[in-house]
Amino acid sequence: MWINTAVPVTDPAAADWAAERFHGSTGHMSGQVPVGFDAYCRILHRPDSYNDVAAPRWADIAAETGAIMHPAVQWHRLLGGKDTDPDLYLPWRGFHPRHGQLDPGSFAALLPHLVDATKETDGCVFGFWVGHHDVQPGERSGFTRSEFDSPHFRLAGREMILLQGDLSALANQVTEHPKSVAPPPMVMWPRDRSWYSLSEIDFDSTIVGGASDLIAALVDDPVLESFQVPPSLDLSIWGDTVNE
Secondary structure (H helix, E strand, O other), X not given: OOOOOOEEXXXXXXXXXXXXXXXXXXXXXXXXXXXXXXXXEEEEOOEOOEOOEOOOOHHHXXXXXXXXXXXXXXXXXXXXXXXXXXXXXXXEOOXXXXXXOOOHHHHHHHHHHHHHXXXXXXXXXXXXXXXXXXXXXXXXXXXOHHHHXXXXXXXXXXXXXXXXXXXXXXXXXXXXXXHHOOOOOOEEEOXXXXXXXXXXXXXXXXXXXXXXXXXXXXXXXXXXOEEEEOXXXXXXXXXXXXXX
């Protein structure tokens, strides 16, 4: 089991509410995260640390490259690259951001905020893209064959399996046994659909939509490197029009 309390979602309409609220292309935030929430934020994925060297924040890199930090900043622009560069995630001193997943430190910081914003934590839905190598059944992923073979759902062009479980249990598991949770969910939402979190596999950031106080708390968290953003934000490689 991915987490002890999680079970496959079998209701074929479980994700319809979100899919009905996507608008525009999948390169824009509104094509990936349901519109209609009070506010949204974008959390940048920090690189993994290695050899006991702390991973840099995007702002640290910008301070050296002269780039400007802003809500639509893109990694390749941060390093002075162009949209036509073959490697949009060229390493900076050996570091590059996680693709499609929050780094462990940021994920651990995000979860308590989501727990605080959730009335019933036992009804949370966790979604995983079936094409990710970490979701294939086996000991490494923690997914069983029955979980992987459960009904699949389609969200923003991705075929996914959905599990339902306790968000508090996940937060505790990440705190107590951080290496046991792999991979983090691609999407999450609670029973009352009061927020929605997405880590799209092709993005270098996680998007959260929800109540204004939740988003303000995420933006103010010193562990997270995040911005409040509009739902119309362009997350494609052309989205950073400031660092050109």
